[in-house]
Amino acid sequence: MNDILILFSYDFFQKAFLAxxxxxxxxxxxxxxxxxxxxxxxxxxxxxxxxGGIGLAFYLGFNPLLGAVAFAVMxxxxxxxxxxxxxxxxxxxxxxxxxxxxxxxxxxxxITPGYTPNLMSYLFGxxxxxxxxxxxxxxxxxxxxxxxxxxxxxxxxxVAFDEEFARAAGLPVSLFNYLIIILIALTVVLNIRVxxxxxxxxxLTIPQATANIFTKDFRKLLFLSSFFAFFGSISxxxxxxxLDIPSGAAIIxxxxxxxxxxxxYKHFF
Amino acid sequence: MSPLxxxxxxxxxxxxxxxxxxxxxxxxxxxxxxxxxxxxxxxTTLLKAILGLLRPMQGKITFRxxxxxxxxxxxxxxxxxxxxxxxxxxxxxxxxxxxxxxxNGVLSNSGIKQKVDTLIHEMGxxxxxxxxxxxxxxxxxxxxxxxxxxxxxxxxxxxxxxxTFVDNRFEGExxxxxxxxxxxxAIILVSHDIGTISSYVKSIACVNGELYYHPDNIITQExxxxxxxxxxxxxxxxxxxxxxxxxx
Numbered sequence: 001m002n003d004i005l006i007l008f009s010y011d012f013f014q015k016a017f018l019a020x021x022x023x024x025x026x027x028x029x030x031x032x033x034x035x036x037x038x039x040x041x042x043x044x045x046x047x048x049x050x051x052g053g054i055g056l057a058f059y060l061g062f063n064p065l066l067g068a069v070a071f072a073v074m075x076x077x078x079x080x081x082x083x084x085x086x087x088x089x090x091x092x093x094x095x096x097x098x099x100x101x102x103x104x105x106x107x108x109x110x111i112t113p114g115y116t117p118n119l120m121s122y123l124f125g126x127x128x129x130x131x132x133x134x135x136x137x138x139x140x141x142x143x144x145x146x147x148x149x150x151x152x153x154x155x156x157x158x159v160a161f162d163e164e165f166a167r168a169a170g171l172p173v174s175l176f177n178y179l180i181i182i183l184i185a186l187t188v189v190l191n192i193r194v195x196x197x198x199x200x201x202x203x204l205t206i207p208q209a210t211a212n213i214f215t216k217d218f219r220k221l222l223f224l225s226s227f228f229a230f231f232g233s234i235s236x237x238x239x240x241x242x243l244d245i246p247s248g249a250a251i252i253x254x255x256x257x258x259x260x261x262x263x264x265y266k267h268f269f
Numbered sequence: 270m271s272p273l274x275x276x277x278x279x280x281x282x283x284x285x286x287x288x289x290x291x292x293x294x295x296x297x298x299x300x301x302x303x304x305x306x307x308x309x310x311x312x313t314t315l316l317k318a319i320l321g322l323l324r325p326m327q328g329k330i331t332f333r334x335x336x337x338x339x340x341x342x343x344x345x346x347x348x349x350x351x352x353x354x355x356x357x358x359x360x361x362x363x364x365x366x367x368x369x370x371x372x373n374g375v376l377s378n379s380g381i382k383q384k385v386d387t388l389i390h391e392m393g394x395x396x397x398x399x400x401x402x403x404x405x406x407x408x409x410x411x412x413x414x415x416x417x418x419x420x421x422x423x424x425x426x427x428x429x430x431x432x433t434f435v436d437n438r439f440e441g442e443x444x445x446x447x448x449x450x451x452x453x454x455a456i457i458l459v460s461h462d463i464g465t466i467s468s469y470v471k472s473i474a475c476v477n478g479e480l481y482y483h484p485d486n487i488i489t490q491e492x493x494x495x496x497x498x499x500x501x502x503x504x505x506x507x508x509x510x511x512x513x514x515x516x517x
Contacts, residue, residue, distance in 0.1 A: 036357055155369075158366040161353070165347065168341075168345055170369075
């Protein structure tokens with residue numbers, strides 16, 4: 001116990017703790033939407049496409065997160081555009097953007113002179129290296145998400161549940177969809193530093209699956225998912241510290257183990 | 270009396286491919302219109318055009334002036350099989366969603382809540398108010414969506430195959446309820462089940478690429494012929510049924 005208190009006195013650990021709190025809230029809320037709406041695969045596409053922006057930023061020498069945001073938003077809108085206007089099957093257009101982003105990223109990283117030291121932390125995340133400015137951006141994001149969901153809770157729920165009905169009732173469904181997809185893109189990108197491109201889907205889906213064992217009410221899912229995400233990421237963070245293993249992977253493992261234990265418990269009791 | 274809905278030489282479809290051609294139809298306040306026809310004939314397309322979900326390629330649909338002011342003039346009950354039953358939403362919220370952004374006479378939050386509770390009580394589903402829709406039976410589900418359609422006090426109720434996935438007992442109950450609702454609003458009912466629908470509706474529209482309107486509710490051989498294949502109606506004994514003469 002004393003160990004943990006000492007840990008909290010370290011600056012890097014305080015930042016990591018805050019990052020875990022912020023990531024849990026944004027991923028808990030946005031992930032609930034993604035899972036309910038069955039657009040997990042879209043989110044995977046956006047996440048991986050953002051790697052293109054990271055590569056480009058490495059090559060041109062600007063902030064990789066800016067590049068990632070640009071590519072994530074572009075792919076999010078691109079997927080919708082391909083599907084709705086271009087009449088490409090949705091899963092195919094997701095796969096196109098997914099792989100295009102990765103390909104662009106790999107090419108730019110390859111032609112960037114010298115060694116790119118941070119690459120691994122973008123792919124697999126490192127919650128211990130999250131910077132102060134990144135924490136501020138994460139804080140702004142969760143404030144935005146919380147306000148958006150608080151003010152438009154019912155509209156979000158109704159559009160997500162039955163888009164056609166909402167359209168018939170005259171709700172601005174397309175505008176809503178674009179807004180949400182941009183929020184998804186931002187959530188994904190700002191949480192890349194926590195668990196990485198490859199693992200971010202887990203924070204958006206596993207806590208939601210665990211929460212779903214207890215409730216089928218959208219509102220309760222929002223809170224419960226955030227709670228399980230928080231519990232999992234803090235436990236994972238501590239485990240990674242004590243076992244000296246990568247934090248991103250440790251967090252995912254913890255999330256899955258919590259899910260498994262809860263599922264088993266509910267099954268037998 | 271001017272019609273509630275007036276459809277004028279309407280051509281409509283998906284992705285520039287017309288499904289319905291040159292449809293003319295007028296719907297009045299107390300109409301109970303049954304829409305029948307084969308799959309892919311354009312029944313749902315017609316409903317979507319009326320609901321404003323599809324834009325006319327040619328012709329137009331006009332609404333009476335008092336309807337135009339309303340944001341949600343129609344109650345719409347879509348095919349339940351298209352619903353995502355695993356979506357985490359409660360019965361209360363589904364019904365409440367029917368009250369979306371109504372322009373006139375907006376109620377306060379507690380007003381809407383009371384209105385929803387009164388309606389679901391009437392419909393006998395108050396006890397499942399907080400259940401997730403995934404835990405409901407077919408009949409309960411149908412009632413929930415009927416409540417959602419009715420919560421906005423619509424001018425017209427538009428139902429798309431409400432008889433699929435519903436047990437016989439609730440089906441009878443549903444049609445009785447529709448008959449009663451028809452005193453207050455127009456009803457447009459799409460159905461495969463021409464036998465059942467015929468006894469309740471006041472007029473029939475046969476839809477198969479085009480629309481043939483019949484101002485009464487008698488099913489003729491010609492209407493059945495629009496199915497383009499030999500069909501038989503199978504019934505068990507003891508219900509009243511009418512067999513119509515073959516046309517010469």
